[in-house]
Amino acid sequence: MFSGTYAAATSCFAAVMFLTGFAALAVVPVLPTAARDVHGVALYPLVAGCFVAASLLGGVLGGHWADRAGARRPMAAGLVLAVATLLVSGAAASVWQLAAGRFLDGLAGGMVAVSVNTAIGQVYPDHLRPRVLALMSACWIVPSLVGPPLAGLVTEWWSWRAVFLGLAALTVLPALIVVALLRRRFGAAAPALSEDAPAPRPALIVATAVSLGAALGQYGVSGRDLRHLLCAMGGFALLVAFASRLLPRGTWCAARGLPVTVLLRGLGSGVFFTLEAYVPLLLVTDRNAPPVVIGLAFTGAAVAWAGSSWVQGRLLERCPRHRLVVAGALVQALAVALAVAGTLPLTPAYTAASAMVVAAVGMGMYVPSLTVLSLTHSPPARQGYAGSAMQTTQNLGQITVLGLSAVVLNTCRDAGTTDAVAYTAAFGLLLAPCLLAAVLAGRARSE
Template identity: 70%
Template sequence: MEGLFSRTYRAATAGFAAVMFLTGLAALAVVPTLPTAVRDLDGVELFPLVAGCFVAASLLGGVLGGHWADRSGAHRPLAVGMVLAVLTLLVSAASGSVWQLAAGRFVDGVAGGMIAVSINAAIGQAYPDRLQPRALALMSACWIIPSLVGPPLAGLAAEWWSWRAVFYGLAALTALPALAVVAVLRRRSWQPASVPVQDDTPRPSLMVALAVSAGAALGQYGASGWDTRHLLFAAAGLALLVLFVSQLLPTGTWRAARGLPATVLLRGLSSGVFFTLEALVPLMLVTGRDVAPVVTGLAFTGAALAWAAASWVQGRLPQRTPRHRLVVVGASVQAAAVVLAAVGSLPGMPPVIAASSMVVAASGMGLLAPSLTVLSLTHAPHGRQGYASSAMQTNQNLGQILVLGVASAVFNAFLSAGSNDHAGYAAAFGLLLVPGILAAVLATRARSS
């Protein structure tokens, strides 16, 4: 790590690490407080919207940050994203209605998308090739402590004081690092190694990104009820996604064209598998097996540690190691995790089998995620690291929304047909084998030359 923490990169790396740590803390800590918040604001029926609009808005934030990073360097959208994150935490804390809380979470999602894309673009613009895998691994590791302590501390704060204290506290914690990052990145000593240039790669329209984010948010609102109004909103959201999503991604993404399109597709497939497991496995354990919440908490803790450990390992492999082979290994590990979850859903199986699937899947993601990011930066057109990072972030979020939606639909279909929970969960987990195996098969199309 000597090179990574050399005089040239020490300040920037410390700033990025602080940003990622606090971004992870804010993203993970507020989640346990949202049910209490919507209850106090008399908006329980809108919980799907409040919980999901952060991810929906990050689609817009990712495109906005990517545009800005390519145009004038990644330091500006990163600084603005940090300041915006502080302000939106204050807006959410002061919410007088559930709609204000949803608006705060939506704008916070925009800021989160800008921050994530800007950091990846900054690493691609300013760091030597040999340091990029280690820098990206460090960014992943910065989520370890937030994933371990964020949710329980937020839960205690909400119980002892109020859910508003969580938002106010996160705003106070984020303010000082935000100012520090702005100061560091304004120095002339820190400049991107490459100068953004014009090329023929089509740039996604910000209006298109706004339409996609709105479509995702409408879909989340539609999921909050089953009457005609909600179904119409869900249909409108789906229509917007179908019409505009392809314009945010590289040409050839859906047919896995070699290079950046295939890399972007793989990110969506792998993220969809992992985050669907993280949503359905705890739901099954708590509602179907009466497992104590502490057990699911330990599963999340184990998954966070497994992700960080696998990311650490890939960051220390020889530079000549083909990244697409790590993607194959990671996708295969994810497929094994899906099998574990399906087996764990069968009657009579110990809950630890299903819980362990989260840890195994996280190990696969620890190999996959940094490797795919490195490949995306390798395939990015000259001066367009922001565009590549934006496309990766966009399809990651889409993968989470779409794969989870399809798996949930399969689960509900089995329940509607009169099947028991075990059959529904087994079918939903079995469906996840499709994107997992597809990612392993298509990994060679993302290989670098």
């Protein structure tokens, strides 16, 4: 993959993943503190979920664009937008502006993720794809070692705003250089759609409706009054009406091949994202852990994800992909058990933080294997569509699981239980998607 044929593409992809990884990993650990400072803890599910809701639209836009014009343009556009969103979030005067920044960041992230996966499918042969995907995960190692702990220290010693604004200043020039390199050295052309190809994916207005429904749902579960209830109902109605139009037929029935592969991506991502959202909130609001501990947890998770991805791409490359999916789901179940244990007052805060690391080990096996399976199940002219479908269910899974956990958490709190009991119930809910993924993984096997 670093030979003369693939060197330019590999270098550009690695640079894109490094920049996006550095920004993403440094920002997320400071969100609980930022939400608290702008008096928006009650709306934290919205702040956390806005990124995911926008990724739905960004993923469909990126996949549509990549299939029509190649992956270079959506990749470059997403990278530029990612820098701009840091300025919006860093200047946030209210929780709504913070949520808007996260929404724009999700739009950029969805475009970049889908375009990179699509480009890998268009550029590399089958036997190189697991290794390239492992390299993409490895590009997060350095950002994961530096970003989260440094962001925690800056937040503790100075301000969370300095994290956003400083990242914008540090990444704007490298981002522009990478965009120039993409324009000059890489132009993965999209395969022409054949006359027998399936009809084009739904119009972007459908993705917009789904994205809006996801955002309304996240806002709706943050409160108990009539306004929140109406928003939750409206968001649910939009998701029911439009979400299936963005996915392969048979996804909700776990049909063999691409449909169940897409569904599995949603289940695994829902578990991991919910742990990533609520474990830091638990550490800040209930365990009084300093921000640097949260930063170290994100660092450990990113390193664990990259290491696990390297193992599956190098040492386990001959292992059937669906078996690695089973292993990843079971490791996630172990992470859920650690998160539950971390809610107990007698256990150290590091117990809950370790759940993020263990869950990342599972995702390192889970995500690259599902990406390889999705490319295997898709013809070349539809790999952009497969990538956007994977991104869509990833985000739908995150929104759904996070929303259900938020309902359980808030219901327990309203009932007068302790925070420990509320978090235990919310984390315990995550065992269901873990076990379901392990059961369904066999239906995703390639021929």
